[in-house]
Amino acid sequence: MLRFVVRRLLQAVPVMLVIVTVAFFLQRFVPGGPFTTEKRLPPEVQRNLDAYYHLDDSLGKQYADYLRDLCPKRFYPHRLLADANHDGRADFDLKSAFGIDLRPSFRSSRTVNEIIAAELPVSLTLGALALGLALLLGLTAGALAALRHNRWPDHLGSALALTGICVPTFVLGPLLVLVFAVYLRWLNASGWQEARDAVLPALVLGFAYAAPVARLARGGLIEVLNQDFIRTARAKGASEARVVLRHALRGGLLPVVAWLGPATAGILTGSFVIEKIFQIPGLGREFVTSVGNRDYTLVLGTVVVYAAFIIVCNLLADIAQAWMNPKLTLE
């Protein structure tokens, strides 16, 4: 187990390196830059800017320096949740936790570390709510469909799942805003101030991901429920609830667990759209803006954070899968 985790984390190192390298050089080899404007900057201003951001170094040196600053130098994960600023929320400080310095942003007065610390928790909250909702809705619908196979709950569930797949979040989101915020006035159209502001975004994002959960859970459960050991359990007089909850669920949910790893990547990118629709100050919106602004360090920083997050989630999904399925070994 430990060996598996360590090996996977070591495998993640070259993947991260590839990601950082591609993202770094992709930005640099293309004409234009963060200070490209209609009017040329006075040469001395340009010189100062270049010196401040080390743009006057050779590209190779800049790359090496960036990698050096990116390398984790310590490991105090609990410091992520510490509150050194005493503002009542976790600092999410990558520097004090891992010694990772993502440099100052080119377009903002804040450093990339500060931007991520302020905005990643928002995106994570949104993502976690959406994922929870997707699992709740999807598992319920999928299990109902499997237990009432080929009867109306099954058909209704499949129709709903297809709707979730075919009505994109960027259509559903504004429509729900129209109904619940503009006509009914139950919720705010956008923003992220009150707790209820999370309802619509999480609902829209969650609904989109409930669809694959429902499909996978339905398929997995139907397959398991047809197996011999389920018949045996029934023959021994186990109640239907016991058969489903104790015997079928574990195997039947395996496809869902396998899907969870890739799904986190989807939820992250899905949040680009959601954060734009609902004007949520999260990292997704920041990323899209920063790419447009050619904010070198902010783009790199967000890409690194996203990639690390996806790698960790894939790892967790694999561990959960092996835990649920004794036939799989962690290899």
Next chain:
Amino acid sequence: MSDNQQPMPMLPSPPVADAAGRSPWAEAWRRLLRNRLAVFGGVTLLALVLLSFLGPLFSQSFRETDLTNTFAPPGAAHWFGTDNLGRDLFGRVLFGGRISFLVGFIASFVALTIGVTYGAVAGWVGGRADALMMRLVDIIYALPFTIFVILLMVFLKDPMQKFDVWLTGFRWFAGWQGAGKILLMFAAIGAVEWLTMARIVRGQVMAVKKMEFVEAARALGFGPARILFRHVLPNTLGPIIVYATLTIPAVMMLEAFLSFLGLGVDAPMSSWGTLIQDGADKVEEYWWLLVFPGGIFSLTLFSLNFFGDGLRDALDVRAAKD
């Protein structure tokens, strides 16, 4: 995900021995026609494609601005209403469909070509080369690819605009502003979507290449390229077709996603994604600007899914679903 589970070869099922002696493809076609949802999907899709490609030929009203008639609600004169410049939304939706379908079909074709070739070669060659090629696919799979598509779309914007200027300099391409951006989109999306195809084709090829008729072809002295592309690949056609029909909606969704973020198709061109984005901005006052493009887009995705599912059942393909 490991791929040690080799899917069974998806040969069309052997012909049923009856008087007419139908081919497996005819049999699949009959099964498809019996599936009402699939027929509905196919017919709707065909209608939408024809309308999108032929409709703008007959009416150019989507280009004509009418500043005295902006934001007209849907009515007899303008079925879908008009937009901020008084352009007919029905015509704009049809014209947008042209771009969306074009991106969907061509990017899927790009993905298909790369995926089939890569997967077929890996499965055919086998051994170390196969392990290396598939390891590469695994690595690319692990990358946050949507993020890279976004980076590509933004960073290659300027070179593509130069290409655009160069292209429209030719008399033949005079009206094609924005073509460069769309070409870029084909390439970027195609580069993402080929991975699953490569895996599916590789599994199929590995299963088929052990069959007797391949042995026979080899005994006849055919070269490897001829055997692979003329004998092995045609026998993996079922899953390829099914997966292609599932790739098209995925690609169209990605295109709309990019356009919605403002990274896709630029004015004066418009796709369903840009129309939806425009509508989403103004939905609070002018609901039709979102409801009609969004509705048509969803209808297209529904029909593609119905049709794809029907094809999968008709061709009896199980493994192509992911």
